[in-house]
Amino acid sequence: MSPTLIANRFELSRLLGRGGMADVYLATDQRLGREVAVKMLHHNLVGDDELLARFAREAQSAGRLNHPSIVAVYDTGEHEVTIAGSSAKIPYIVMEYIRGITLRELLNRSASTGRPGLPPGYRIDQQATQVDGSSGSGRHLDPEATRQFSVQDSDPAPNGPVPPLAPEQAVELTTGVLAALVYSHRHGVIHRDIKPGNVMLTDNGDVKVMDFGIARAASEATAAMTRTNTVVGTAQYLSPEQARGETVDTRSDLYSTGCLLYELLTGRPPFVADSAVALAYKHVSEMPEPPSTHNPAIGESMDRVVMKALAKNADDRYGTAEQFRTDLLAAAAGHSVGAPALGSSGVGATTVMGTTGAPGSPAAMPAYGANPAAGGTDPTSVYPAQPAYGARPQSGYPGQGYAGGPGPAGGYPVEDYERGRKARGGAGRYLVLALSVAAVLGLGTWAYFSLFQNRLQEPEQVAVPNVIGMTYEDAGRTLQGEGLQVERAEDAPNDQYDKGVVFKQDPAFNAQAEEGSVVSVTVSAGSDSVEVPSLTGKSQDAARAILADLNLQVGRVSVRDDYKVTKDTVIKTMPAAGHTVKPGSSVELVVSSGNVALQDFRKKDYREAKEWLEEHKLVPRIEFVDREAEPGTVLATGRHRDVVGGRREFHPDLYGQRNCLADRDFRCRRS
DSSP, X not given: OOOOEETTTEEEEEEEEEOSSEEEEEEXXXXXXXXXXXXXXXXXXXXXXXXXXXXXXXXXXXXXXXXXXXXXXXXXXXXXXXXXXXXXXXXXXXXXXXXXXXXXXXXXXXHHHOOOSSOTTOOOOGGGGOTTOOOOOOOOOOGGGOOBOOOOSOOOOOSXXXXXXXXXXXXXXXXXXXXXXXXXXXXXXXXXOOOGGXXXXXXXXXXXXOOOTTOEEGGGOOSSOOSSSOOOSOGGGOOHHHHTTOOOOHHHHHHHHHHHHHHHHHSSOSOOOSSHHHHHHHHHHOOXXXXXXXXXXXXXXXXXXXXXXXXXXXXXXXXXXXXXXXXXXXXXXXXXXXXXXXXXXXXXXXXXXXXXXXXXXXXXXXXXXXXXXXXXXXXXXXXXXXXXXXXXXXXXXXXXXXXXSOOSTTOOXXXXXXXXXXXXXXXXXXXXXXXXXXXXXHHHHHHHHHHSGGGSOSSOEEEOOOOTTSBHHHHHHHHHHTTOEEEEOOOBOXXXXXXXXXXXXXXXXXOEEETTOEEEEEEBOOOOOEEOOOOTTSBHHHHHHHHHHTTOEEEEEEEEXXXXXXXXXXXXXXXXXXXXEOXXXXXXXXXXXXXXXXXXXXXXXHHHHHHHHHHTTOEEEEEOOXXXXXXXXXXXXXXEEEEEOOSXXXXXXXXXXXXXXXXXXXXXXXX
């Protein structure tokens, strides 16, 4: 693109990244002499009031946050442009320009190269992940190790798990994100879209959280900021309350961060499904497998921290980002953590209508692997099997034992058979009630996702990038990077683009398309035009043969007097040599007549006339006549022709004939 000056201050130089809502350009702040990133809303979205509000909210949300782990916003405004003859104001945000790599790019790199860990030259500056905002002075890397800033509104995960980072690296990256959330939550801002594509690792080791495009002030966080009842967010990282369209608070960000940590540790998100609706259903109704299931290097303490962050009920998660961060660092250091053991209530537990122990009721049994000494936990509970009617329970089991006499405390005496029968009947009623409630819950969940699934983005809309002018291979990589598929239409000739270069795409650049949809591209087969050959100096017959070989027709043939060119020789063509025309086109020929047109010599000196004639290969024959010939008479070269002279003139010397005097009727000829 040609350089554009924004606000008479920021000069755009090149495109850095493209997202579904905006483009990001590298620019120079001419006032301060520094590089910045300018994010501009797509031209075709300027009429969308909701997106304009979202864009403005991003500037306001990030603009009031000043922390090393948050991409800084310097300025915002509107740039006036002309679109289709009409004036329009395009909103823009001026941001900190960052050299680095997103965590999504990091995970994709591991998937494509098979090499786990950070790219060569990258490291994490631990001081830069401090909550107080102190930033370490990470070393500057070789420019070859840097990656350019990019923006992705969609964040598709790679196909299949990637080799994970070392657990300590995953922890360091996540604590950087949590440091940013501690700060933003303290200032009343909920991000609501934490995901790998919105977190960067800079080339000097800093962790940066970006894209506050759907952030909300905590005081107005009306959950799922919808567009026509569509949940805004990324399905793989939605909190259950976001998926349900409920009001969210800061703990929603902690759930999304838990999803991020899970993927950094294991190389895969906590839930995988074929659609956004199916993913949202899993976020609402299923607990993921512990991270150690996919990465044996992860210890039990880390499992507990991750699973607490992913609790379905927000009350069972960490209350603040600081608590999450503290527990995460403790787990990484091998210290005890505050997160409950797996299988406890809210941490991977599946509770089936458990009851508390009461006189005359079965006692709750601890779940397998749970620690009974862990105070405050609510283990998995099931009802023990009830004996058949009339059967004699084995003695020694609380609530069941009798052997012809009083059983253990809480048992049924043999003489109190009727009370025992009624107790068993009550337990049956509880079981029926439990099954009824479970059925109602299941039916309600089915109805919710059947009737309101349109509230979820399925699939996510992305902006189609511009691939015209790229090779087919580069176009495919660009489209796949935006979550789109590429289809090659039949190659076609094109005069403007070289062979192998894309010259047409459908949908067009900047059109909104469903993630995963197909973009058809047409590749140039090269030009089918024919270049007009140089025919100057060739005979007309030879020129006709050459044009026929090139599948060109001979058009009109015009004759021009030119004494310097042999008769019937081509002087020029129209179109001229070097121009391209379509096969079958006509080419006009201009050929020489071999003749020359005589000038008007009247009132001219004889010597001047003689010189001109000789120059044009004419032999003058002097003759004085009483008549006047018309000027422009055509004479053949090399032949004697009359020269028209003036009458009634005295010529004292004509070719040495001094005594040749002419009267009115005398004609003097050279002897």
